[in-house]
Amino acid sequence: MGTPKGLTEINVCVALPGNRAASQAVRRPPKTDVGAGKTGPSGRAAGKPINIRAYRIIVERWPGPFGEPVIRFGPSGIPLSCKGRTLRDGIEDIHNLGLTAMEVQLVRVNLNERYAGDEDVGRTPRDIPDELVVQVGRKEDRKEVLISALDTKIEKGDVLYSLASGIARDYHELEELGTLARELDIELTLHTPYYMDLADADGLAEKSVQSVIWGGMLAEAMNAPIVITHLGMFGELDPKEALNRIGKNLRTIRDAYKKAKIRSHLGIEASGRTEVVGSLDELLSLVKNAKGVLPVLNFAHVHARGFGLFKRPEDFDDVLSKVEKASDGGHIHAHFSGVEHADGNELRYTPIKKGDLRFEPLAECLLNDDYDLTIVSSSPLLEHDAMYMKVILERVLAKRLVRPPKSEKPPEKMEKPEKPEKSVKDLKEGKAEKRR
Template identity: 20%
Template sequence: MSKHKINKLLFGTAGVPLSTPERNISNGIVHVRKLGLDAMELEFVRQVNISKEKAPQVKEIAAKNNVVLTCHGQYFINLNSLETEKVNASVQRILNAARIAWLCGGYSLTFHAAYNMEMPPEKVYEKVKKEMQDIMKTLKNEGNEIWIRPETTGKGTQWGTFQEIVKLSQEIEQVLPCIDFSHVHARNAGPELNASKYNNYKEFSEILSYVEKHLGKEALNNMHIHVSGIEYGQKGEKNHLNLPDSDMKYKELVRAFKDYKIKGVVISESCKLESKAF
């Protein structure tokens, strides 16, 4: 089990803040602190853009500025691909991101794990579980203790309901959920585009209660959360929006965070990253 834990709830940006002078990762970390935020997510969504040689410097700058780093892995991941070479490539992308994020002093790595490929949910789950077990075995053998967190996804074609990810976390050590509340809302709005579905204090609380019931209080003390405004259609997520431009009831979400006394990191994925990091 990872020893990396946080003693309060921190807020930060998905990537380098837009207002950063001379935008790069190191300057972004420094600027996050100047903005009064406490975390920044390394965006490896296209590629792992920090070298093994550069990572210790990133770790040092983050420690000096008391900024916690999380990481978002590449989009090109599908642990349920029908093609073996694509599964193998996906595994390597997760491992490479985890290795560099760990060298950077990272707290947590998240990624979208798989697509359903029109297969039965039970079969997809077992395939994802097998690949994740192999990934975690490799990381354990390397002494890598970063939290590994499949993210709740925003479309029905993607694997990753919060129930599926909680179940996976029960079965594999050092795995916990990354709960993207905007994705959960978009995924469950349904054909009627129900703006209130998983978008109120009661249902936010139900998600947190579900996590606590199945994973224990430790999981609520080690959260990795994504929040943004979100545009969605009948098939789920379309794109991210700024929170005020969306129907996301983020003030009710923050109230649920407070009432459940959760700890960890909340990352704003809104278009204007730092302006609405709560």
């Protein structure tokens, strides 16, 4: 990974056993243009400076001269400590905190509809100002056809359906925010609404599929690599039937992404309760039958479903290796939090320090193997626990830097030379000499 545009960087790398390195980077914030008529590095108009404070020093494993994988940390949503509540405020605040990831929350999918005006004809949803148009309704053969694609040309008589989400003003702003995040080396991802029914247990599968497709359109505008979704409940369905229905809907969403030229991957998240689809085995089975869909590892959920599964680095490694294999050996997106659980079910998220799911064994695991990982804090403390995980990883790494490699043997102790035995005659002569 090269240096993000607009950042000046100084790397100090120390080799670790197994060709690993610790990189200490001093990053300087990009300059913003303030002259009349000028724009900043992402086309931002003058008068909108980036709220970046001073320099920051980061110690993390990321591609340096040895090509190590990236380990990113960030919160699920806008940081709690952020004074502003816009997505731009959140991105800037995350950078100032020294974090490198943020999961954007698509909480609501309510739609506003209107007929296309003369000024809209010939434009695309991407070009419409002050609206996030996620669907175009068009009459074809006396039937309304719904089109969800950013580059669809709007025609006279079309109905435009816009998302009332509050994430951004329009697609142009989303593109600017995506550019800003890349300049600050922050990975943006998007999470769809938390209630999903892809098994159609409650008759809401069609609405759920549409929500995930619309989330993909927003993610494409931000250049987000993955859209994360839950799967829904079994309800009264037989588990096999529920999984078959979900698999079919996942393939529908995947194909819709391809047709709309959405480059973001679809990721399905592990669930924390037995009545909700999403055990680790169910995830791996679903992604196997829907090529291109990725598993999203929620450590707290898997820990709860496994009756407190994660205790040692080896426990984490066993699960991570399975998920990595299902992801074609690529990047893994994961969530981490403390968790209260009972009888194989999650009860609630907790701060990391209060649960029995500890981060230290995971840190050991990550430094033992070359995992490429983004860890999103879904803890009630959000960015505070994201920073806590980063600090723990740095501490474990620092201990390894000062610890001698296991292959080196400690220096052998030098044996003291044996003193020659003295005879009784020598002892008497020595005492006589002292008296003189």
